[in-house]
Every structure is written in structure tokens, then in C-alpha cells.
Amino acid sequence: QVQLQESGPGLVKPSETLSLTCTVSGYSISSGYYWGWIRQPPGKGLEWIGSIYHSGSTYYNPSLKSRVTISVDTSKNQFSLKLSSVTAADTAVYYCARVNGDSYYYYMDVWGKGTTVTVSS
Amino acid sequence: SYELTQPLSVSVALGQTARITCGGNNIGSKNVHWYQQKPGQAPVLVIYRDSNRPSGIPERFSGSNSGNTATLTISRAQAGDEADYYCQVWDSSKGVFGTGTKVTVL
Numbered sequence: 419q420v421q422l423q424e425s426g427p428g429l430v431k432p433s434e435t436l437s438l439t440c441t442v443s444g445y446s447i448s449s450g451y452y453w454g455w456i457r458q459p460p461g462k463g464l465e466w467i468g469s470i471y472h473s474g475s476t477y478y479n480p481s482l483k484s485r486v487t488i489s490v491d492t493s494k495n496q497f498s499l500k501l502s503s504v505t506a507a508d509t510a511v512y513y514c515a516r517v518n519g520d521s522y523y524y525y526m527d528v529w530g531k532g533t534t535v536t537v538s539s
Numbered sequence: 540s541y542e543l544t545q546p547l548s549v550s551v552a553l554g555q556t557a558r559i560t561c562g563g564n565n566i567g568s569k570n571v572h573w574y575q576q577k578p579g580q581a582p583v584l585v586i587y588r589d590s591n592r593p594s595g596i597p598e599r600f601s602g603s604n605s606g607n608t609a610t611l612t613i614s615r616a617q618a619g620d621e622a623d624y625y626c627q628v629w630d631s632s633k634g635v636f637g638t639g640t641k642v643t644v645l
Contacts, residue, residue: 454634456582464574464582464625466634477632480540513581523570523588524629529581 420445422514422530430508430537436501440514440530441494448472448492452517454526455488455499457510465510469517469524470497504537511535541630543637550643557613559640561626564607569628571609573602577622585624586611616644 426438440453447453454469468478470488478486482501490497501508511534515526544562551557561571571589574582584593586602589609599614613620621644626637 456634463639464576464627464636466627466636469634477634479633518587519570519629522629523572524634525570525572525584525587525627526574526582526634527584527587527593529583532581 420516420528422516422528424512424514424530424533426533426535428534428536430504430535431539432505432537433503436499436504436508436535436537438499438512438514438533438535439496440498441496442516443495445516446492447490447495447497452477452524453490453497454515454517456513456515456526457508458513458532459507459510467499467501467512506537509535509537541628541635543626543628543635545624545626545637545640547638548641548643550645551613551616552645553618554615557616557620557642557644559611559613559624559626559642561609561611561637562607563609563628566607566609566628567605569604569630571602571604572627573600573611574625574627575620575622576625582625613642616642618644620644 452469455467485502487500511532513532514530516528518527573586576582589604590602
């Protein structure tokens, strides 16, 4: 079955760039679906960050768009998140997920276990 | 931007029915999805497109959506249903999550 696994540094300094990768197994990214990132600050709710298609087409949360880049590497069956100029407010558990549905009803049907990223000097 | 409002908490007696609401402007015109999140775990999709259950989700979970409110119903609540629940829609090319509801089974 499809499995997703997040990886990347657990600690990032303020003003630097947060970089995470999601490795997909059990399914080829090139075969379809959007692939997305969601985060959850400690003790708070879920926030959608953005998603990408294997062609490179993206959707971004407008509130983060100026700082976010999501890219895909089909040869490695991975997609990645970069968030620039981080502050303590970006401290969160970051999840990657498969995005199912169509252009008016996307939803996340398979999730990674999540990785904790702390922004601190 | 589009907002989804959920009650902070819902309590339900063991074996009874819990109803979790998700309010949004004319949400009945959108497709609503629901996620269950237990402490320390990733969210799990329990309902998609208002009322559809993914494979492996018990029939005790059901959903409806009309007007300005979508509802997730948990019938015959079990201790294992204690979790946070989030609604979600796709609006203006972005994902939007509800504020989340903590369900306690008494």
C-alpha cells in the first residue's frame, strides 16, 4: 500500500530555510495525484501549506505563498518543501500526504507520520 | 478567506451518538471531508465528499452536509473514538481546515 515518510532537520535557526522531503513508497508519483504538505503547531489545529502534481503544477496557501516552495523529483519518487525566513511561529509537526479528489474537492487520503521541526537559535 | 467553525469539545456517553458540526458560509455547496486525529498520531481520513467512508472506516461514522452546517456523526461511540476531529474543504484553490473538535467518550 502507499506509504509516505517525512525527513529533514528537526531544528532550524530563525531566518533560515526549513527543508523537508517526503519519500513515497508503494506508488509512483508520476502516475498521478497531487502530493501535499500540512503542518500543526504544538497544541493547535491543522494548516494546509500546499500541494504539487508530478508535472510541477502547484497550489499554495496564500498566507505562506511568499515563503514556500514545493518541488517534486519523480526519479526519486519524492517531493519536497522549502519554507524560507522561518520564525518560532513555524515550529510545528509537518505532515506530507497524498491529495485525492478533483479540482473542487481535494482531500488528503494517505498521510505520513509527521516530523517535528523546531525553530530556535 | 473561507472559515470553518467547529465546537471546541463534544462529550458523548459510551454507546451513544456524538454529532460534530462544521459551520461555514453555504458549506452545503462544497464537499466536506473529515479527519480523526489521536494524540501523537497523524490524521486519518474518516469521511470524504460529505458522506463517503474510506475502506476500513466503521459504518458507525457517517456524514451529512446542508445549508451552513456539515455534520459528522459517530454512532455507538466507543472509547477508541476519543480523538480530535477536523473538517476540511477545498476553497479558492486551497485547502481549509476547521478549528477542530475534541471528542471525549464518558
